[in-house]
Amino acid sequence: MTETSGLLGPAEIRGLAGELDVRPTKKLGQNFVHDANTVRRIVELAEVGADDVVLEVGPGLGSLTLGLLASGARVIAVEIDPVLAGRLPETVRHHLPDARERLTVLGADALRVRVDDLAEAPTALVANLPYNVAVPVVLHLLAELPSLRRGLVMVQTEVADRMAAGPGSRVYGVPSVKLAWYGRARKVAAVPRSVFWPVPNVDSSLVAFERGEPPENADRDVVFALVDAAFSQRRKTLRAALASWAGSAGRAEELLTAAGIDPRTRGEQLDVDQFAAIAAKV
Template sequence: DANTVRRIVASAGVGGSDTVLEVGPGLGSLTLALLDVADAVIAVEIDPKLAGRLPQTVAERAPSHAEQLTVVEFDALRVTASDIPGEPTALVANLPYNVAVPVLLHLFSELPSLRTAMVMVQAEVADRLAADPGSKIYGIPSVKANFFGTVKRAGSVGRSVFWPVPKVESGLVRIDRYADPPWSMDDAHRRKVFTVIDAAFAQRRKTLRAALAGWAGSPVEAERRLREADIDPSARGETIDAAAFVRLAGTRP
């Protein structure tokens, strides 16, 4: 739906100084709208037929913008900075719903040039990404997304705007990377933090003292490290924010 596409592009706030990364461009409906406003669009498409067709679609429908498009035939879950020409500043995409969260987190990890993301995902996934600590739906996606920046729900998208009509509702999520990161963003540190997050949510009903026993080596050691990070050992993972997990990952073993 053209109106929905325009709304997504407007909500993304991209302009003439942006190089936009689009994942899963498909037939190019969002690509064409992005080319109207951005300096350049890098489209990552895993399907060779669609990747081969997209430049032709742009040449036919928006010939004046054809040179602004670069198509990268690649799996977005495996792409690295070396696979992407230039430094994309914004991710704007209708992400493949079955891998939306892994793709989103992978791209923020691999591409430090990304300042912002506006993505369409399944509605329930959008809710989880933007959930606050203490919510029933707050979990691993919520914490890991907040590791990179501020996350907020940016609207809903009805089924009727798609063809064919899907069986699920969709939602928009915006992530703005921290302009002045409150903690280190290097890969080694991120992996340490994400390991703690995964362990804390592996058994949601357990207290952090019990859930992190394997990670720390014992329940007693888990409690020591939790107290060192100023976290109540009887708390559960869904009650603490990304900053607390960062503190916990930084405690001495």
């Protein structure tokens, strides 16, 4: 591979994959971005720069990693595939030799990453996330890493819609409320299938989020258990849906009334603050 300061294109991606004998797997959700303009757009929308420590989950062959490093940011890349994790520093050395000291590679499952695993406190999450674990990864990292103030993640469009949905929306549900606990999420752009190799059979979108203050006077674990219960039977009223969680339908009605919520309401109509208000009455 020749040394270049550019980003990875289709030829480089296929060349690297062939060299490493990498065959993208659905199990790991591997779809590699091979379009440099898409990488530049992601970095621009993420608004990262020299003051940031970026946490990138699933860097794969390094397309987005190179774009993030080109912004001047320091990057902590978390990669579960040992072959890809082992090759990433070499790819950066070839393409952006001056940036190699700003890259740290952590060979790990992002769902198991703890704050003590990281030498620096990341300020932003920017990642092309495996579609099958996108929401659990984002929620885990926001819970575990309070230094994360904002992020931009590429996920399946259907997942992006759920992450950014507000009360009353047809797709509003558990991911929407739990992400709202940490801050505000919004869908910012669509990503065409053609920028990936292999081409996925689903559409992708970018979701941005900014951390805010969680609701006051409520325990997160209690709120999240309440949210799970409310949406487990989303066609039912909260009085019925929360009966098991509260101990009885009567007790659920007492808690709802005390929180100022009509027991005939359905979970999809409440925002995170209202769920917190119910949990505070437990």
